[in-house]
Amino acid sequence: MLLITISVFIFISSLVYLLLVLLYKDKINMNTRLERLKVYSSSKNSTYDEELQKSFADRIVKPVISWLANITQRVVPIRKKDILEKKLMLAGNPWDLTSSEFLTLYYGFTTILVICVFILAYLSKTDLINQVLSVLWGLVFSRVIFDLFIRIKIKNRQGDMSKELPDVLDLLTVSVESGLGFDAAIQKVVKKTKGPISYEFSKTLQEIKMGKTRRDALKDLGDRTGVEDLNTFIGAIIQADQLGVSIGNVLRIQSKQMRQIRKQRIEEKAMKAPIKMLLPMVFFIFPTLFLVLLGPAAIQLIESLG
Numbered sequence: 001m002l003l004i005t006i007s008v009f010i011f012i013s014s015l016v017y018l019l020l021v022l023l024y025k026d027k028i029n030m031n032t033r034l035e036r037l038k039v040y041s042s043s044k045n046s047t048y049d050e051e052l053q054k055s056f057a058d059r060i061v062k063p064v065i066s067w068l069a070n071i072t073q074r075v076v077p078i079r080k081k082d083i084l085e086k087k088l089m090l091a092g093n094p095w096d097l098t099s100s101e102f103l104t105l106y107y108g109f110t111t112i113l114v115i116c117v118f119i120l121a122y123l124s125k126t127d128l129i130n131q132v133l134s135v136l137w138g139l140v141f142s143r144v145i146f147d148l149f150i151r152i153k154i155k156n157r158q159g160d161m162s163k164e165l166p167d168v169l170d171l172l173t174v175s176v177e178s179g180l181g182f183d184a185a186i187q188k189v190v191k192k193t194k195g196p197i198s199y200e201f202s203k204t205l206q207e208i209k210m211g212k213t214r215r216d217a218l219k220d221l222g223d224r225t226g227v228e229d230l231n232t233f234i235g236a237i238i239q240a241d242q243l244g245v246s247i248g249n250v251l252r253i254q255s256k257q258m259r260q261i262r263k264q265r266i267e268e269k270a271m272k273a274p275i276k277m278l279l280p281m282v283f284f285i286f287p288t289l290f291l292v293l294l295g296p297a298a299i300q301l302i303e304s305l306g
Helices: 002-023 025-042 047-053 056-075 078-090 099-123 128-177 182-192 196-209 214-225 228-243 247-305
Strands: none
Touching: 056 099, 078 099, 078 128, 078 214, 099 128, 128 182, 128 196, 128 214, 128 228, 128 247, 182 196, 196 214, 214 228, 228 247
């Protein structure tokens, strides 16, 4: 019973901790920045004090996960890690985790969940078949949770890039037409904008400075993001660079085309809205209206017939 109590307490504490971190993430980041500014301005704290300024996750959780990831890396097949690295790259590497560290979190969460589900099934005094089914349910549920998390991250990140791309292309077009080179225009975009697309352009500039050709750096940009509109833009820039076409004209055409595509997508969502509203209206709004409008009449009819 002591082991059961400790396992359930650890699982519930972990869930509460993750929920609080997600709810107060912005406030925690702001307080962390303020504390770092205080430490930097005073310049009197030792290395030990600077270490204590880090969050609990950076001081304790992340090193433990890294240590366990070294063990996981030896067991997991290389192909599985490559597939997961591709998904994490498209998701923007959430929490700066490698594929081995992410798998370590997945295996840890699955183990705790399976133990808790088995304990609950055992305490409910069910038969052996139901206990085995509960364990299988825990395995499937943890897999679905982590796959859904990655898919949502990828979808949100790609959606943000698609929304930001027309504005970024407008800024690129203005910068190039004002006399800047393409690389300098990208640098201007990195300084003036924020978000995932600015981060990816910054990474592309770093690769170009390290000696990679512009063509390869742009192709890597398309592979890292997986955004169809951005890949179309990259293909047009590479083709213009190879054929010697003016990049300013290409950027102007691409900017106009991207805005037209965004307008069409907005119109498509607007056309889908009435259909999406139909189900809530039929199952939730209409029964309430019928109850309010026809309820008194039904009560009077029942009283008259009675």
